[in-house]
Each structure stands twice: as C-alpha cells, then as structure tokens.
Amino acid sequence: MLNRKWFWCALACALMTAFVSAQIILPPVVTLRDIADMPRQAKGKTIQLHDNTTLFIPDGFQVPKSKEITLTIHFHGADWFVIEEHARRGAKNPLLVFSGFEGSSKYKAPFEDGTLFAKLIKMAEDYFGAHVNEIEISSFSAGYGAVREILKSPACVRLIKTVVLADSCYASFAVKGGGADRKPLPEHMEPFIDFANLALKGDKKMVMTFSHVPTQDYASTSDTARALVEGVGGNLLPVRKNTILASHFSLRFPLLLRYDNGGLHVWGYGGRDAKAHMAQARSIADFFAALDKPVPNEAVPPLFTSDIEEPTTGPQPLNVLPKRVVPGKRFALTSKQQLFVPDFFKPEVTTQTHVVVFFHGAAWCSEQNFYEAHKNAVLVSISEDRMVDYAKWGEHFIPMLQHVQETLAENGITTKPISVCVASFSGGYRAVLEILKQPEHVSLISDIVLADSLYPPRLEEGKGGLDPEPMAFFLQYAQRAADGKIKFLFSHLYPPEPEYRDNKTNLAAEFLMEKLGLAKISAAGYTSRGSQIMYRASRGGLLILGYAGMTSQDHFEHFYALSDLLSLTSLPSAL
Numbered sequence: 001m002l003n004r005k006w007f008w009c010a011l012a013c014a015l016m017t018a019f020v021s022a023q024i025i026l027p028p029v030v031t032l033r034d035i036a037d038m039p040r041q042a043k044g045k046t047i048q049l050h051d052n053t054t055l056f057i058p059d060g061f062q063v064p065k066s067k068e069i070t071l072t073i074h075f076h077g078a079d080w081f082v083i084e085e086h087a088r089r090g091a092k093n094p095l096l097v098f099s100g101f102e103g104s105s106k107y108k109a110p111f112e113d114g115t116l117f118a119k120l121i122k123m124a125e126d127y128f129g130a131h132v133n134e135i136e137i138s139s140f141s142a143g144y145g146a147v148r149e150i151l152k153s154p155a156c157v158r159l160i161k162t163v164v165l166a167d168s169c170y171a172s173f174a175v176k177g178g179g180a181d182r183k184p185l186p187e188h189m190e191p192f193i194d195f196a197n198l199a200l201k202g203d204k205k206m207v208m209t210f211s212h213v214p215t216q217d218y219a220s221t222s223d224t225a226r227a228l229v230e231g232v233g234g235n236l237l238p239v240r241k242n243t244i245l246a247s248h249f250s251l252r253f254p255l256l257l258r259y260d261n262g263g264l265h266v267w268g269y270g271g272r273d274a275k276a277h278m279a280q281a282r283s284i285a286d287f288f289a290a291l292d293k294p295v296p297n298e299a300v301p302p303l304f305t306s307d308i309e310e311p312t313t314g315p316q317p318l319n320v321l322p323k324r325v326v327p328g329k330r331f332a333l334t335s336k337q338q339l340f341v342p343d344f345f346k347p348e349v350t351t352q353t354h355v356v357v358f359f360h361g362a363a364w365c366s367e368q369n370f371y372e373a374h375k376n377a378v379l380v381s382i383s384e385d386r387m388v389d390y391a392k393w394g395e396h397f398i399p400m401l402q403h404v405q406e407t408l409a410e411n412g413i414t415t416k417p418i419s420v421c422v423a424s425f426s427g428g429y430r431a432v433l434e435i436l437k438q439p440e441h442v443s444l445i446s447d448i449v450l451a452d453s454l455y456p457p458r459l460e461e462g463k464g465g466l467d468p469e470p471m472a473f474f475l476q477y478a479q480r481a482a483d484g485k486i487k488f489l490f491s492h493l494y495p496p497e498p499e500y501r502d503n504k505t506n507l508a509a510e511f512l513m514e515k516l517g518l519a520k521i522s523a524a525g526y527t528s529r530g531s532q533i534m535y536r537a538s539r540g541g542l543l544i545l546g547y548a549g550m551t552s553q554d555h556f557e558h559f560y561a562l563s564d565l566l567s568l569t570s571l572p573s574a575l
Contacts, residue, residue: 023294025260027246027267028286030209030253032279035081042087046079049096049123054079056086056095068133070161071096071124075107076143076168077281089285089292094128096120104145104170111149117156138164138288140281151191162205163195164287167280169208169228171219180521180536184219184227192224193231199263200232207287208266211253211276212528214567225266226525229259236268238530241319249322253279256530265290270528272563273374319553321529321560323364326371331407333380337400338363339407340379342371344574347414350376354446354571355404356421357397358382359390360428360453361559369559372528373566376574377421380404387427394434397441421447421569425559429453436473447487447569448477452547452558454490454508466507478512481542489565491558494534494546509544513537518544527561543568 042056049055063069073096074082086095098120101107110116121132137160139147144165150156151163169192171184192208199206208228210221219227229236236257239247246255246267253276257268271279328342340363347353354377358366363381370379380400384390401418409415422445424432429450435441436448456470481488490512492505513520518537523545525533532548547558 025265025290026244026295027255027258027265028283028290029246029248029251030255030269030279030283030286032252032275033282035084035282040084042083044083046083047127049127050120052098052100053120054083054097055124055127056083056097058087058092058094061092061094063128063130067130069093069128069130070134070136071121071132072136072138073098073120074143074284075099075137075139075146076101077140081281082284085282085285089288091288094124096124098146099143101142104142107143107145108149111146114149114153114156117150117153121159132159134161135159136162136164136288138166138284139168140166140284141168141277144168144170148188148191151195157195157198160195160204162288162291163199163207164284164291165192165206165208166284166287167209167211167213167221167277169210169221169224170215171224171227173219178219180538181523182219182223184224188219189224189227189231192228196228196232196264200261202262205263205291206265207291209280209283209287210266210268211280212256212268212270212272212564213274213277214272214564222268222525225257225268229266232261232264234259234261236266236526238526238532241530249319251322252276252324256528257526268526272372272528272567320556321365321368324368325364326368328367328371329411329413331411333400333403333407336382336384338381339404340367340370340381341408341413342378342574344374344376345378345413346376346574347416350572351416352419353378353405353408353414353416354419354421355380355401356423356566356571357400358428359393359422359424359431360384361425365559366562369562370566372563373569374574375566375569375571377571378404378408382428382431384431387430390428390430391434393431394438397435397438401444418444419446420444421449421566421571423447423449423451423562423566424453425451425562426453426555427455429455433470433473436477445477445486447571448481448489449562449565449569450490450492451562451565452492452505452555454492455504456508458504466504466511471508471511474508475512475515478516478542482516482539484540487541487543487568487570489543489545489568491545491547491565493550493554493558494548495550506546509537509546512542513544516542518542520546527557527564529557529561531557531561541570 044058047055070093075098079097082097125132171188174183174185198204210225212222236259239255242249253269253271256270259266331339333339356379359382366381422432457467459467478488480486492509520535520537523533523536534546534548537544
C-alpha cells in the first residue's frame with residue numbers, strides 16, 4: 001500500500017514538474033531585413049577548406065576535452081551572410097558553408113555517392129584534431145538538392161541532429177503537369193519524410209519553413225510542406241491573425257500555417273514573390289534560435305487581443321489586409337480610374353503591353369495584390385460609386401484602353417499594343433459582363449479573374465436557377481479557357497449557404513461546371529491569407545476554386561488574396 005501511494009505521489013510530482021516547466025517552440029517573425037549596411041557581428045577565422053566550401057571558426061572556440069564537436073553545415077547562400085547568421089544566432093561552434101551553385105541539380109550532383117560529405121567531415125576533423133559527433137544542417141532555396149542526397153544515407157542521418165530548411169524543399173510532380181492536387185514525386189519526398197518521422201519521435205529536430213511563391217513546372221515549397229506533414233500523418237493548420245507575434249496584422253509575411261509535433265516544426269509564411277523567398281533566407285538565425293531557446297509556456301508573448309476583440313453580437317469587424325504603398329508610378333486617368341506602373345515593369349522584354357483592368361475595390365489593395373503577383377504588366381484600378389455605373393463599361397472599355405495607351409506613350413513608358421486581363425471583386429462582375437458582351441473585345445482579352453465576383457440574377461427573385469442569358473457570356477469565355485485559348489480563374493464562397501449573399505457565386509460555379517462537364521476535386525490547400533481551399537475544378541486554362549467560408553470576412557478574403565489568382569494568369573512573370 002505504501003509503495004502504491006509512493007508511486008502515485010511520484011507520478012503526480014513528475015507531471016506537475018513537467019507542466020510547470022513545459023516549453024514550446026515559438027515560430028519567429030519573418031521580415032525582409034535590410035542587409036546592405038548591416039553591422040557585422042561575426043568574429044573569427046575563415047579558411048577555404050575545399051572547393052566551394054568555407055570553414056568559419058568563431059573567436060573563442062576551443063576543442064573540448066572530450067575531443068567531440070558539433071559542426072553546422074549550410075547549403076546555398078553568400079558565405080559572409082551565412083556566417084553572419086551563424087553569429088546572429090549566437091552559435092559558438094564551427095560552421096561549414098557549401099555554396100556557389102545555381103540550381104538544385106548542381107547541389108545534388110556532388111553528394112550523390114556520399115563520398116564528398118564524408119570527405120568534408122574528415123577534413124574538419126583533421127583540422128581540429130577532434131571527432132565530429134553531431135551535425136546541424138541548414139539550407140536555403142536550391143541547397144535542398146544536397147540535403148536530400150545526404151539524408152538518403154543512414155550513416156549520415158545518425159550524425160545529424162537538426163535539419164533546418166528555409167523555403168528550401170522542392171520536388172518534381174508525381175503526375176506530369178502537377179495534376180489537380182500538385183502532389184510531389186514520392187521518391188523526392190521520402191528522405192525528408194523519413195527524417196521528419198525521427199523528429200516526430202523526438203530523436204531529431206527539424207524545421208521546415210515555406211513561403212507561398214508559386215511554381216508551375218515543379219512542386220513548390222508549400223506543396224512539399226503539405227506532402228511532408230501528410231506523410232507523417234498530420235495536417236497543416238491555419239494560424240489566426242494576431243494570435244502570436246509571427247501572425248501580427250502589420251507583418252508583410254505573417255505566419256499563416258503551422259504544424260508542431262515532437263521535434264518537427266513546419267511553418268508557412270505569407271508572400272508570393274522573390275522578397276518573400278529572400279525574407280526566409282534572412283531569418284535562418286531566427287529559425288535556429290527558436291529551437292535553441294524554447295519559450296516557457298508562461299513566457300509566451302501576450303496575444304494582441306486588444307485590437308481584435310470582437311463583439312458577441314452585431315456586425316463583426318473585418319481583419320483588413322495591412323495597407324502598404326507599393327513602389328511604382330501612378331497616373332489618374334479619371335477620378336475613378338488609376339493607372340499603376342510597378343517599379344519592376346520592363347516593357348522592352350515583351351511584344352505587347354499587358355494590362356490588368358480591375359473593377360471594384362480600393363486601389364491601394366488591388367495595387368498591393370498586383371505587386372505581390374509580380375507580373376510584367378500594368379494595372380488599372382476602377383471603383384465606381386454606384387453599382388449601376390458598372391453597366392456602362394461595355395462602351396467605356398475601348399476608350400479607357402486608348403487613354404491608357406496614350407498615357408503610357410506620353411510618359412515615355414511604352415507604345416506597344418495592349419493585351420488585357422479583366423479582373424473583378426464582388427459586384428465588379430457587372431462591368432466584366434458588359435465587356436464580355438461585346439464581340440470586338442474577344443481578341444483583346446487574354447485572361448479573366450473573378451474573385452468571388454459572379455452574382456448574376458436568378459430567374460425568379462430569391463428562388464429558382466440563375467438567369468442563363470448573362471451566364472451565357474461567362475460560359476462562352478469559360479469554354480475558350482477550357483479549350484486553352486485564354487485563362488479564366490474564378491474563386492467563390494463555399495460550401496453553399498443560401499442565406500448568405502443568395503449563394504449566387506456558388507450557383508454560378510455549379511452552372512459553369514455542369515455546362516462544361518467539370519468535376520470537383522477535393523483540394524487540401526490554403527490561400528496566402530490562410531483561407532482553406534475546399535475544392536478545385538479545372539480544364540485547360542479554366543480553374544474554379546471553392547474557398548471555405550460564407551461570412552463577410554470570408555468574402556473580402558477573396559479580394560485580400562487576389563494575388564493568388566493573378567499569379568496564375570498567363571501574364572509574363574517579372575521575376
């Protein structure tokens with residue numbers, strides 16, 4: 001009896017101690033730090049250990065009496081900057097930087113047979129006269145090509161205690177073109193998933209971070225992150241805005257998705273352009289620091305509850321996209337029309353001037369989304385005061401394009417002929433409809449983007465199916481897209497809730513899918529703002545997406561994540 005009492009008492013004490021001392025790994029804030037004039041922190045000795053390999057020994061490092069050392073190895077990045085990140089992290093152990101290549105295949109090739117990795121370790125051991133008993137590996141971007149090969153070796157894996165992949169895991173598609181679900185090739189994911197399973201058990205540590213930079217011909221970091229988490233039996237979960245520092249509204253690249261279990265941490269941040277990608281390279285020290293210094297539960301920074309408190313009754317305030325003034329030139333065509341030429345626009349590299357004409361929404365928001373999509377194009381933002389005014393755009397369209405062309409020419413920007421992507425949010429579809437009605441516009445339109453923006457009337461007010469007459473024009477262009485002649489991208493509120501916005505965008509999607517014989521395919525994805533993508537239906541250049549949610553906030557999220565759709569258009573990339 002006494003032994004039993006002692007057992008339960010000891011167990012209770014252990015549990016209490018564990019609870020009190022519980023620590024969590026907190027995802028760090030990711031920002032695009034300016035590194036041009038950053039103060040240099042790294043002090044130590046740098047030597048060229050091997051081709052493309054730099055060894056950095058921090059000041060004060062001494063081989064311990066045990067003659068065993070931890071070695072950090074990084075793949076891909078300027079030597080000086082990787083060394084600075086090592087110092088910013090506060091690491092005191094030696095660092096190897098292997099870089100200087102373009103493309104993952106260049107990093108893959110030297111490590112395919114395992115001999116180079118063993119050689120580098122041996123050279124480090126000979127230099128220090130010590131045994132490397134633990135290895136930390138990190139990579140950025142294309143550096144994953146080396147990491148994947150190294151993780152194939154059980155002998156290497158035994159030495160490696162930590163892997164940090166900073167927007168640095170890509171793969172070929174399992175199906176040519178990616179298929180509906182964009183599944184990565186399993187054999188490309190297997191080494192990462194195997195290591196992730198070890199981390200899940202607590203035997204290793206692994207951080208995999210990703211942006212939402214889109215890719216066309218191969219699986220993106222967001223695709224591989226989802227595959228990795230699914231491969232260990234988990235699910236990426238959306239992060240509510242403003243709940244931790246890393247998800248604060250004001251951030252350009254807020255934390256949107258996460259998975260944390262055991263020693264495995266997968267963190268998805270916002271951003272779809274090169275700057276979002278580079279911001280992760282500039283956060284490598286922070287990713288390591290999150291592992292180095294777990295935060296006690298009681299020390300987690302306070303939530304930003306004061307500015308997101310929502311009333312239990314009445315209208316709910318919107319979580320608005322943080323406003324930024326993106327760089328470029330602006331020209332007022334009229335009081336309701338603004339032409340925006342981004343700073344990255346290069347008219348000389350294309351035969352046409354690609355113009356995105358966007359209807360219905362604040363110009364700063366459409367410009368911000370347009371900028372994030374990073375297309376080599378210009379933008380016209382149009383927002384009428386009254387919905388009825390959108391009905392006049394069948395006759396206003398050509399004169400407005402002529403005005404755009406004249407403005408570009410007068411300001412010495414370009415005189416090339418125009419090709420148009422017509423886009424809209426919400427009620428802006430009225431203008432798009434009138435434009436699509438005019439046969440002379442067919443040859444001008446290369447893309448159509450509807451962000452929860454197809455609300456045609458019903459045959460009978462409040463009931464019955466949609467009026468087929470206005471839908472016929474959208475169907476005509478959807479057919480052109482399905483035939484591969486243009487791009488037609490349409491997101492809508494889903495699943496059906498008839499009481500909200502009369503369920504019209506869902507009905508419009510169903511109408512198009514039925515007429516074109518398209519099937520819904522379940523999609524396990526999220527927008528750059530964290531909205532869940534419930535399904536997709538596609539053929540050729542036609543893509544219909546159902547975003548979860550039917551509230552006003554959910555409706556506006558289609559506008560706030562407009563860059564997701566714009567990035568999928570046929571417009572040439574500025575990257």
